[in-house]
Amino acid sequence: MFYTCGPNEAMVVSGFCRSPPLMIAGGRVFVVPCVQQIQRISLNTLTLNVKSDKVYTRHGVPISVTGIAQMKIQGQNKQMLAAACQMFMGKSEPEIAQIALETLEGHQRAIIAHLTVEEIYKDRKKFSEQVFKVASSDLVNMGISVVSYTLKDVHDDQDYLHSLGKARTAQVQKDARIGEAQNKRDAVIREAHAMQVKVSAQYKNEIDMAKAQRDYELKKAAYDTEVNTKKAESEMAYQLQVAKTKQRIEEEKMQVQVVERTQQITLQEQEITRREKELEAKVKKPAEAERYRLEKLAEAHRLKLIMEAEAEAESIRVKGEAEAFAVEAKGRAEAEQMAKKAEAFQEYKDGAMVDMLLEKLPLMVEEISRPLCQAQKITMVSSGGGEVGASKLETNVTD
Numbered sequence: 209m210f211y212t213c214g215p216n217e218a219m220v221v222s223g224f225c226r227s228p229p230l231m232i233a234g235g236r237v238f239v240v241p242c243v244q245q246i247q248r249i250s251l252n253t254l255t256l257n258v259k260s261d262k263v264y265t266r267h268g269v270p271i272s273v274t275g276i277a278q279m280k281i282q283g284q285n286k287q288m289l290a291a292a293c294q295m296f297m298g299k300s301e302p303e304i305a306q307i308a309l310e311t312l313e314g315h316q317r318a319i320i321a322h323l324t325v326e327e328i329y330k331d332r333k334k335f336s337e338q339v340f341k342v343a344s345s346d347l348v349n350m351g352i353s354v355v356s357y358t359l360k361d362v363h364d365d366q367d368y369l370h371s372l373g374k375a376r377t378a379q380v381q382k383d384a385r386i387g388e389a390q391n392k393r394d395a396v397i398r399e400a401h402a403m404q405v406k407v408s409a410q411y412k413n414e415i416d417m418a419k420a421q422r423d424y425e426l427k428k429a430a431y432d433t434e435v436n437t438k439k440a441e442s443e444m445a446y447q448l449q450v451a452k453t454k455q456r457i458e459e460e461k462m463q464v465q466v467v468e469r470t471q472q473i474t475l476q477e478q479e480i481t482r483r484e485k486e487l488e489a490k491v492k493k494p495a496e497a498e499r500y501r502l503e504k505l506a507e508a509h510r511l512k513l514i515m516e517a518e519a520e521a522e523s524i525r526v527k528g529e530a531e532a533f534a535v536e537a538k539g540r541a542e543a544e545q546m547a548k549k550a551e552a553f554q555e556y557k558d559g560a561m562v563d564m565l566l567e568k569l570p571l572m573v574e575e576i577s578r579p580l581c582q583a584q585k586i587t588m589v590s591s592g593g594g595e596v597g598a599s600k601l602e603t604n605v606t607d
Contacts, residue, residue, distance in 0.1 A: 211246055212236040218283050220247045220293050231293065233283030247297055253280045253355065254305045258312050262365070263320045271325055271364040275339065277312055278355040279347065292351025308352055315342045325364070332359045 213219050215234035222229035223244035230237065239246050258275040265271060281296070281304075282288040296304045319338050320328065328335050340357040347354055 209241060210236055210238055213248060216251050218249050218251055218281075218289060218293075220249065220297065221245070222247070228290075229293070231286065231289050233289065249281065249293060249297060250301050250304075251281050251283045252301065253278055254301065254308065256305060256309045256312060258309060258316055258357075260313055260317045260320060263317050265320060265328070266322060266324050269325050269364065271320070271328070271362060273316065273320055273328070273359065274361040275312075275316060275336070275357055276360050277343070277357045279308055279312075279352050280355060281351055282353045288348065288351040288353065290351070291349060295350050308347060308350075311347060311350075312339075312343050312354075312357075315339060315346065318342075328359075329362055332362075335359055 211219060213232065213234060213236075218231060218233040219235075219237055220229050220231050221237055221239055221244055223240075233251065237246070256277045256279065258277055259272070260274075261272045262270040263273065281292045296307075299307075316339050319335065319342065323335065336357050336359045339359075340354055343357065344354045
């Protein structure tokens with residue numbers, strides 16, 4: 209399964225297939241349960257308050273020194289991390305801090321013993337550098353790097369430092385009194401000299417002021433003349449500049465109007481182009497489409513008429529051929545019938561004539577009786593002697 213750790217700690221995986229153990233500082237690692245083991249070690253910065261009480265210096269003066277040290281286990285250096293894991297694996301941060309504190313305190317006491325009180329008190333930076341250097345070279349073997357060391361406090365129970373302070377204070381007060389007397393003497397001398405210099409400077413000042421006043425009046429007159437001339441020239445130049453500026457403004461206004469007119473023309477041209485395109489899209493294109501549709505409809509109608517005409521012509525041709533064939537067949541049949549009748553007439557003669565008359569007799573009777581059927585009255589006139597001499601038939605036909 210996967211394990212993760214932050215940048216302030218390191219993981220050590222040991223066991224199956226992990227020889228030497230795998231060390232991960234701030235990351236993740238896959239651990240096989242039961243056959244592999246994972247341990248963690250803190251990489252946090254440790255702040256140590258290093259106190260050395262009543263340590264005898266080189267001259268046998270006991271003093272107490274307090275220093276502040278910042279240190280941590282270096283996780284980026286694999287060798288130092290391995291050394292730290294070997295020494296501190298399984299220990300808590302307080303335990304690691306106690307070991308480092310004891311080591312650092314031992315080095316601090318050793319360095320105090322090789323120095324005098326004056327060297328420690330006057331040059332604290334040098335003392336801090338020595339402790340830092342010695343402790344770093346020793347703690348690095350444990351995998352711990354010393355980030356910083358600062359000397360916080362130096363004091364003693366024998367008033368040695370206080371006595372040093374008194375002597376220094378007396379010397380300073382003595383030097384102060386001597387300096388004050390010398391300063392007073394020098395101040396009187398400097399004051400007299402300053403008074404002399406002041407009087408001389410005052411007279412010289414008055415002379416210089418008179419000369420300066422004279423030069424001022426002369427130069428002022430020349431300057432006034434020059435200033436008036438320059439002022440007149442400036443006024444003329446100003447008026448000229450105003451005129452030029454007005455002219456330039458008018459020219460720029462004209463240019464602006466020209467630009468505006470050009471833009472208006474451009475906009476009008478663009479509007480005309482847009483309207484032409486709109487007209488083309490709304491009128492011309494639909495008109496062309498309608499014309500194309502009408503042309504296609506006319507073409508289809510023309511093809512339809514042509515096909516109908518061709519079909520009608522074909523129908524007339526076929527019908528004519530059929531009628532011609534029928535006429536021809538009828539003619540052949542009538543001719544055969546007439547031929548047979550002629551043969552019958554030849555064979556039967558009077559009998560055939562009688563048969564023909566009998567066949568046509570009903571038609572003859574129908575034609576003779578048709579006017580009689582339409583007559584409304586018949587008038588018969590006798591000529592005497594009991595015979596009908598004449599008869600008159602009046603027929604009124606009502607249409």
